[in-house]
Amino acid sequence: MPDQSAAPARRVLVTGGAGFLGSHLTRLLLSAGHRVTVVDNFSTGTRANLAHLAHLDALTVLDHDIEVPLDLEVDQIYHLACPASPVQYQRDPVRTLKTCVVGSFNVLDLARRTGATVLLASTSEVYGDPAVHPQDEAYWGNVNPMGPRSCYDEGKRCAEAAFFSYREQHGMPVKVARIFNTYGPGMRADDGRVVSNFVVAALHGEPLRVLGDGSQTRSFCYVDDLVDGLVRLMETPEDVTGPINLGNPDEHTVLELAEMVIALAGAPGAHLEHGPLPVDDPTRRCPNIERAQWVLGWKPSTTLGEGLAATVRWFRERAA
Ligand code: NAD
Ligand code: UDP
Numbered sequence: 001m002p003d004q005s006a007a008p009a010r011r012v013l014v015t016g017g018a019g020f021l022g023s024h025l026t027r028l029l030l031s032a033g034h035r036v037t038v039v040d041n042f043s044t045g046t047r048a049n050l051a052h053l054a055h056l057d058a059l060t061v062l063d064h065d066i067e068v069p070l071d072l073e074v075d076q077i078y079h080l081a082c083p084a085s086p087v088q089y090q091r092d093p094v095r096t097l098k099t100c101v102v103g104s105f106n107v108l109d110l111a112r113r114t115g116a117t118v119l120l121a122s123t124s125e126v127y128g129d130p131a132v133h134p135q136d137e138a139y140w141g142n143v144n145p146m147g148p149r150s151c152y153d154e155g156k157r158c159a160e161a162a163f164f165s166y167r168e169q170h171g172m173p174v175k176v177a178r179i180f181n182t183y184g185p186g187m188r189a190d191d192g193r194v195v196s197n198f199v200v201a202a203l204h205g206e207p208l209r210v211l212g213d214g215s216q217t218r219s220f221c222y223v224d225d226l227v228d229g230l231v232r233l234m235e236t237p238e239d240v241t242g243p244i245n246l247g248n249p250d251e252h253t254v255l256e257l258a259e260m261v262i263a264l265a266g267a268p269g270a271h272l273e274h275g276p277l278p279v280d281d282p283t284r285r286c287p288n289i290e291r292a293q294w295v296l297g298w299k300p301s302t303t304l305g306e307g308l309a310a311t312v313r314w315f316r317e318r319a320a
Pocket of ligand 2: 085086087181192193194195197198209210211212216218254277278281282
C-alpha cells in the first residue's frame with residue numbers, strides 16, 4: 001500500500017461502491033481516513049456489501065443510477081459502476097452499454113466541474129480474444145463489435161476513449177486501469193463468474209461446470225491486491241494517465257482452476273462436468289504488468305492457492 005497516512009483526507013466518490021470491487025475499495029479508502037460517497041443503483045451490488053461500514057460517519061451511500069447526471073463536491077472519483085460478470089452484463093446489453101458510455105460522460109462532466117481526479121475501472125476485455133500474449137497496454141485488441149460481449153467490451157473501449165478525449169480537450173487529470181479477472185470474498189454466490197461458480201458448487205457437492213474443454217486460460221488476481229493497485233494509480237502524478245494493466249500474471253487453464261477448487265473445497269458429490277463454450281469466449285488472457293511494476297511499484301502478492309483458500313473460507317462461513 002502507498003503510505004496513505006501522509007495523504008490529506010479527501011472527499012472520494014466511488015461509483016459502483018456497493019459491488020464486489022467497489023465495497024473492498026470503499027473499505028480501504030475509509031481505513032485511510034478519507035470521506036467516501038458511494039453511488040450505486042444496486043443492480044448487481046448490495047447494501048449488505050457495505051453493512052460492516054454503515055456505522056461510519058465518513059461513509060454516505062446514495063441510491064443513484066449513473067446514467068443520470070449527478071452533482072457532488074469531490075476531490076477524487078473511482079468510476080466502477082458497471083456489471084462485470086458476463087452473465088450479468090448480457091442480461092440487459094443496452095443498459096450495460098449505456099452504463100459504460102453515458103455513465104462515463106456523467107462522471108467526466110462531474111470531474112470537469114469539480115476538478116476531481118477521475119479513474120476508470122476498465123477491463124482486460126478491451127483486448128477481446130487477444131492475438132498478442134501476454135497482453136500489454138500497447139496492444140489494440142481483437143474485439144467482435146457485434147457479439148454478445150460487445151455491450152461490455154466495446155462499452156469500456158468507448159469509456160476509455162471518453163476519458164482520453166476529456167484529457168485531450170480539457171486537460172483533466174484522468175487515470176485508466178485495465179483490470180484482469182479478480183476474485184475473492186464478497187462475490188455474490190449467483191454472480192456467474194467462474195471462481196464464485198466453482199467455489200459455491202464445490203461446497204455444495206454439486207458439479208463444477210467447465211465451459212468448453214477447459215483449456216482456455218485466465219489469470220486470477222486476489223481482490224486485496226487489486227484495490228491496492230487502484231489506489232496507487234489514483235495517487236500518481238497528474239501526467240500518469242495509463243492505461244495500466246492490473247492483474248496477476250499467473251496464468252491457469254479453467255480446468256486447472258476447477259481441479260484446485262475441488263481439492264480445496266470439494267464436498268462429496270463435487271465433480272467436473274462440461275458445458276458449451278460461450279460465443280467469443282477469449283482463448284487466452286494474461287496481463288503483462290511491467291508498466292504497473294515500473295510506474296506504481298505494484299505487483300500482486302497473493303498466490304492463487306492463498307486467495308482461493310480465503311475465498312472458500314468466506315463462502316463456507318456464509319453457508320454455515
Ligand atoms: P459488480 O457487478 O460486483 O459491481 C458493479 C457495481 O456497479 C454494482 O454495485 C452495481 O449495482 C453497480 N452499477 C451497475 N450499473 C450501475 C449504474 N447504471 N448506476 C449505478 N451503479 C451501477 O462488479 P465488480 O467485479 O465489482 O466490477 C467493478 C468494476 O470493475 C466494473 O466497472 C468492471 O467493469 C470492472 N472490472 C472488474 C473486473 C473483475 O474481475 N472484478 C475485471 C475487469 C473490470
Ligand atoms: N467459465 C466456466 N464455468 C463457469 C463460468 C465460467 O468454465 O461456471 C469459464 C468461461 O467460459 C471463461 C472463464 O471461465 O472461459 C472465465 O469466465 P468468467 O465469466 O469468470 O469471466 P471472463 O473472463 O470470461 O469475463
